[in-house]
Amino acid sequence: MYHLLRGLHEYLTRKEEFSVIIIGLDGAGKTTLLEKIKTLYTDTPGLSPDKIAPTVGQNMGKITLPSTILKFWDLGGQRGIRSIWHRYYDDCHAVVFVIDAEDRERLSEGWEVFDSVLSAPQILGVPLLLLANKQDSPQSLSVEEIRNDYEEWHRRKLESARRSYGEEMDVQHRAQRIASLDVMGISALEGTGVRAAVDWLFIRVQNSRRR
Template sequence: MGFFLTKMMTVFGNREHKVLIVGLDNAGKTTILYQFLTKEAVHTSPTVGSNVEEITVRNTHFLVWDIGGQTSLRSSWYSYYSNAEIVILVVDSTDPGRLRLTKEELHRMLAHEDLQSAAILVLANKQDVKGSMTAAEISQHLTLDAITTHNWHVQACCGLTGEGLNASLDWMQSQVVAS
């Protein structure tokens, strides 16, 4: 009976799933976190350390860690990796000059043993800005097609308006329900 009850609780979402939001500074990570939570744009300042919020999507509970992306903080990202099921990489679609650095950080994360089973969600943020790169262009620059060791998805979005974020939450839920 205990096993059945535990299994039912997992199916109906009583288990909390750890999610990390990472990306270079000024990519929009905190804006997206609070758009997930409040469905509103909120004024943010650079994250020093991390922000943590719980987000529920149709009875699926996510504990979301938004980690600062400044150069000095990126070297400590690995300390958050343990038990992470999903990594959200937020990319500033208006900043092609830093895509090489973003790609390096992504592939460094993918190689870490604590993230071997984590799914990767790439959010191509700031799609509301004229001239921003498309999700397909970002996927190509990050060589996402070469990633065969992790489930991944790239989603165009706008952290300020919330456009594309519901689809992101749906994808996240599909990843943890399938596991």
């Protein structure tokens, strides 16, 4: 009877584990975000921003929520490291793409990389969260401005493709890609919006087609 009750208790209290990858350009604040998540959700505070170095390879963090464990993989964003991102696509349950809303000079580069992530067949239908980071800075673009900037960048890209190669926009294909996309503003430094982002991930991974 003891073993039966113990087994029942373990079954009722078991937590399902989901993997979330955090990607984006170098300097966007990915590791700062992960360390802030650790501080907010674990007993061991994450690293302070002044002790965070550029990620070469990956960092991992795990948090426990009701009935769920979220395992975060923070992947380096330098140009030479982005080539390994695709190795994590097959096993992830959600993707977080962090954009530096303050660094306007690198927005086009960020959108180019973001668009390549969107086109990856492995993450079709996987929850995708675009985080406009550094909202604590008065120079940062708002969430709405980030949305508009990406849409304008994408429109110019399509027009360029039509002129150069005669390619037409595949409306249905793009709609499938962005169906699971949401955009939120955060300050990884101050923690503003981080809990809302984690709540979004918690809800979406439960309903993800990849389980």
